[in-house]
Amino acid sequence: MPALTREETLELIQEVLEVYPEKAKKDRAKHLAVNDHDIEQSKKCITSNRKSLPGVMTIRGCAYAGSKGVVWGPIKDMIHISHGPVGCGQYSRAGRRNYYVGHTGVNTFGTMNFTSDFQEKDIVFGGDKKLGKLITELESLFPLSKGISVQSECPIGLIGDDIESVAREQAKALGKPIVPVRCEGFRGVSQSLGHHIANDAIRDWVIGNRDGDERFVATPYDVAIIGDYNIGGDAWSSRILLEEMGLRVVAQWPGDGTLAELELTPKVKLNLIHCYRSMNYISRFMEEKYGIPWMEYNFFGPTKIAESLRKIAARFDESIQAKAEAVIARYQAQSEAVIAKYRPRLEGKKVMLYVGGLRPRHVIGAYEDLGMEVVGTGYEFAHNDDYDRTIKEMGNATLLYDDLTGFELEEIVQRIRPDLVGSGVKEKYLFQKMGIPFRQMHSWDYSGPYHGYDGFAIFARDMDMTINNPCWDKLKAPWVKDAATAAAALAARA
Amino acid sequence: MPNVMIRRKDSGELLFYVAKKDLEETIASVQVDTALQWGGEVALTDGSRWYVEPISPPPVFPATLRFRRGEG
Numbered sequence: 001m002p003a004l005t006r007e008e009t010l011e012l013i014q015e016v017l018e019v020y021p022e023k024a025k026k027d028r029a030k031h032l033a034v035n036d037h038d039i040e041q042s043k044k045c046i047t048s049n050r051k052s053l054p055g056v057m058t059i060r061g062c063a064y065a066g067s068k069g070v071v072w073g074p075i076k077d078m079i080h081i082s083h084g085p086v087g088c089g090q091y092s093r094a095g096r097r098n099y100y101v102g103h104t105g106v107n108t109f110g111t112m113n114f115t116s117d118f119q120e121k122d123i124v125f126g127g128d129k130k131l132g133k134l135i136t137e138l139e140s141l142f143p144l145s146k147g148i149s150v151q152s153e154c155p156i157g158l159i160g161d162d163i164e165s166v167a168r169e170q171a172k173a174l175g176k177p178i179v180p181v182r183c184e185g186f187r188g189v190s191q192s193l194g195h196h197i198a199n200d201a202i203r204d205w206v207i208g209n210r211d212g213d214e215r216f217v218a219t220p221y222d223v224a225i226i227g228d229y230n231i232g233g234d235a236w237s238s239r240i241l242l243e244e245m246g247l248r249v250v251a252q253w254p255g256d257g258t259l260a261e262l263e264l265t266p267k268v269k270l271n272l273i274h275c276y277r278s279m280n281y282i283s284r285f286m287e288e289k290y291g292i293p294w295m296e297y298n299f300f301g302p303t304k305i306a307e308s309l310r311k312i313a314a315r316f317d318e319s320i321q322a323k324a325e326a327v328i329a330r331y332q333a334q335s336e337a338v339i340a341k342y343r344p345r346l347e348g349k350k351v352m353l354y355v356g357g358l359r360p361r362h363v364i365g366a367y368e369d370l371g372m373e374v375v376g377t378g379y380e381f382a383h384n385d386d387y388d389r390t391i392k393e394m395g396n397a398t399l400l401y402d403d404l405t406g407f408e409l410e411e412i413v414q415r416i417r418p419d420l421v422g423s424g425v426k427e428k429y430l431f432q433k434m435g436i437p438f439r440q441m442h443s444w445d446y447s448g449p450y451h452g453y454d455g456f457a458i459f460a461r462d463m464d465m466t467i468n469n470p471c472w473d474k475l476k477a478p479w480v481k482d483a484a485t486a487a488a489a490l491a492a493r494a
Numbered sequence: 495m496p497n498v499m500i501r502r503k504d505s506g507e508l509l510f511y512v513a514k515k516d517l518e519e520t521i522a523s524v525q526v527d528t529a530l531q532w533g534g535e536v537a538l539t540d541g542s543r544w545y546v547e548p549i550s551p552p553p554v555f556p557a558t559l560r561f562r563r564g565e566g
Contacts, residue, residue, distance in 0.1 A: 384517075385516065385518045
């Protein structure tokens with residue numbers, strides 16, 4: 001299918017919206033747009049970060065998911081208590097594949113689930129006593145934990161428990177930081193507010209812990225990687241590039257991060273933000289309080305990596321800039337070989353993305369390096385500033401969508417028939433049954449890493465493996481030639 | 495009266511950011527911007543106007559200030 005013109009895309013949006021009642025149609029129309037490079041500000045074409053319509057299927061998560069699942073969960077040497085009923089923690093346990101090194105259950109706790117398992121009596125009489133008891137118990141079972149965070153689930157806010165006072169009391173008793181996080185699931189419209197709340201908790205309870213402590217020996221080349229979740233090892237393949245160009249990565253979090261790294265972040269010279277959506281709040285805070293500048297970077301695909309490495313190097317002196325060029329040159333042969341191998345197999349394929357965070361715009365460059373074209377992109381929980389950044393990355397007249405409903409996603413994919421859909425776990429099997437190749441882009445479909453030059457090789461292999469998989473032309477039963485012959489066969493049998 | 499964080503962009507312009515409102519806009523003009531004072535009515539590139547009592551000495555950006563909605 002050739003690329004759609006602006007008018008055709010607009011028409012497509014109208015047709016998809018046709019089934020809705022008048023009011024819902026009006027509301028949803030604001031969330032679907034055609035990309036236009038002439039628009040400077042996204043708020044003129046697309047509405048985002050609004051409450052999802054009741055009655056439609058949304059793919060969003062809750063504030064607890066944003067705090068426990070995304071921001072706090074990967075901090076490996078802290079114990080994160082899912083405070084409330086058992087399900088929230090158990091069903092999200094270890095689903096995001098934030099890799100880390102350490103001995104789980106001894107000094108790291110990333111894939112474990114800790115919960116206060118609320119019962120009826122805890123709702124009626126309050127759960128603060130239970131929380132205190134739980135923390136003491138945790139200390140005796142896991143003495144090597146560096147700290148504890150209390151991630152509230154919905155009931156905590158509803159019954160008005162005072163987790164802050166429990167945290168203060170226990171922190172004094174144990175001599176470890178205990179961070180209460182007010183990330184009850186009902187707050188906000190999506191997981192995005194959970195990110196913000198988690199950032200605020202880091203700001204209030206962690207970042208200032210080593211203020212005035214000058215024992216840490218800083219160098220002029222200290223940086224922090226913030227907002228890399230180390231999915232499938234992403235942060236590791238990013239970190240080596242920065243280290244090869246002569247920078248010292250003092251802190252890397254949340255992915256494979258530690259409490260000590262969080263606390264040392266205010267000592268660095270530059271904060272590097274990968275996931276802008278979930279970590280911009282804390283970076284802005286550190287810029288204001290400690291005067292640490294921050295910048296966004298993109299480590300998907302060789303073009304964007306080179307661009308980002310140069311941009312990062314420009315913040316430092318010439319020796320770093322020279323080393324950055326050397327790094328780019330060193331990996332050039334490797335990424336050219338990857339492109340030479342996979343580009344002929346993937347050239348001209350169309351991709352539709354519907355993910356969250358930074359991926360809907362960041363991976364576009366990687367697809368383009370492989371000769372593929374992104375025809376539609378959208379976020380589950382983005383804000384205006386994300387779309388501001390997306391408009392420039394996407395081609396003209398491509399589709400932009402915000403908080404798509406299950407129906408819209410299905411319908412748009414059905415009409416555009418892209419060669420690849422990149423979205424989440426919940427959508428995966430639907431599209432595979434429709435015969436459309438699909439990659440689960442939330443956690444790289446159980447593969448990865450995708451960041452950095454090493455990650456790009458895996459990315460290219462995975463895309464090829466999915467799109468050119470021989471299974472896609474085996475979806476029809478071998479005796480069904482087409483609809484007409486099938487009908488004839490049926491008629492003959494009768 | 496939102497809390498507004500003002501920071502300098504890479505290009506040198508001032509950026510007006512309100513986290514709660516998702517507003518991130520470049521500042522077009524500031525009423526008082528001298529060596530002694532900064533503030534007054536602030537106009538953004540999207541046309542909206544905000545007001546803060548002139549601060550002296552001028553704040554070091556980035557800084558969080560409490561703004562009021564301006565007239566017009």
